[in-house]
Ligand SMILES: [Zn+2]
């Protein structure tokens with residue numbers, strides 16, 4: 001019997017982060033604030049993805065965090081009609 005190489009490849013792919021914009025696996029990723037979509041910060045800015053500074057409170061301290069949204073949640077956060 002042939003070894004199940006194809007199946008092994010598919011299962012290991014599931015753990016690899018891929019940029020949804022350029023489909024590359026290298027580099028560091030930014031995650032959508034609302035879902036588990038990953039992309040490069042550079043690709044996101046080129047694609048016009050929304051990024052914003054958010055003031056959050058943690059342990060009584062104000063912290064500022066850069067958050068970003070995927071194309072789906074960009075619309076979601078801009079047009080809160082539904
Ligand atoms: Zn990318």
Ligand SMILES: [Zn+2]
Nearest residue numbers: 032035070073
């Ligand atoms: Zn999202």
